[in-house]
Amino acid sequence: DTEVTQTPKHLVMGMTNKKSLKCEQHMGHRAMYWYKQKAKKPPELMFVYSYEKLSINESVPSRFSPECPNSSLLNLHLHALQPEDSALYLCASSQPILRDTTNYGYTFGSGTRLTVV
Amino acid sequence: KQEVTQIPAALSVPEGENLVLNCSFTDSAIYNLQWFRQDPGKGLTSLLLIQSSQREQTSGRLNASLDKSSGRSTLYIAASQPGDSATYLCAAKPIIQGAQKLVFGQGTRLTINP
Numbered sequence: 001d002t003e004v005t006q007t008p009k010h011l012v013m014g015m016t017n018k019k020s021l022k023c024e025q026h027m028g029h030r031a032m033y034w035y036k037q038k039a040k041k042p043p044e045l046m047f048v049y050s051y052e053k054l055s056i057n058e059s060v061p062s063r064f065s066p067e068c069p070n071s072s073l074l075n076l077h078l079h080a081l082q083p084e085d086s087a088l089y090l091c092a093s094s095q096p097i098l099r100d101t102t103n104y105g106y107t108f109g110s111g112t113r114l115t116v117v
Numbered sequence: 118k119q120e121v122t123q124i125p126a127a128l129s130v131p132e133g134e135n136l137v138l139n140c141s142f143t144d145s146a147i148y149n150l151q152w153f154r155q156d157p158g159k160g161l162t163s164l165l166l167i168q169s170s171q172r173e174q175t176s177g178r179l180n181a182s183l184d185k186s187s188g189r190s191t192l193y194i195a196a197s198q199p200g201d202s203a204t205y206l207c208a209a210k211p212i213i214q215g216a217q218k219l220v221f222g223q224g225t226r227l228t229i230n231p
Contacts, residue, residue: 006160031217040224042206042221043161043221045219046229048218050217056217058216090160090161090216092161096217097217104148104149104210105151106151106208106219107158108161108163110159110160111158111159113158
């Protein structure tokens with residue numbers, strides 16, 4: 001299996017809602033990432049998990065809460081979002097730098113299109 | 118700090134032409150450079166991954182080169198087809214202690230005209 005699976009593909013939520021984005025991979029990768037992408041811009045890194053521990057938080061507002069329950073799953077919990085948070089949210093995985101391998105290629109999921117109303 | 122630049126931002130060519138997309142990076146200390154394709158509203162599809170020790174990689178009609186000394190990578194697309202229309206992103210993996218970041222260029226939006 002060489003895929004990263006994200007659900008749901010589309011999500012519309014109100015500013016008072018709580019929702020979660022899910023990401024799953026079975027490539028044995030031990031680093032997983034959340035990216036946010038606005039139209040016509042490259043992806044922006046939000047969070048990095050390495051060996052199921054949060055290693056990077058790019059000063060993301062607390063209304064975004066990541067979770068890594070195990071080595072295959074990554075969640076992003078959303079609460080009290082703002083309309084400007086509407087974007088494509090991408091999950092990715094790779095081997096972490098400390099792993100004894102030179103292959104640090106990234107695999108991305110197809111994304112969740114989030115609209116906050 | 119690693120910076121990645123892609124020129125041009127947009128490119129439109131007739132079907133059948135061979136074309137080259139450019140990517141430049143400021144710091145040669147990288148693990149690898151990866152080329153992605155992105156269709157509108159979709160995720161990133163990895164096209165080619167070039168390790169730091171490699172000079173080029175090929176997959177079908179695509180060929181990517183890496184020249185660390187000049188800080189450049191190119192993606193060559195042979196015999197372009199309308200289905201190649203997409204945004205192409207290059208991304209470098211910097212060698213920084215403890216870092217897990219990928220540095221993206223701004224992308225080249227490619228249109229192949231039938």
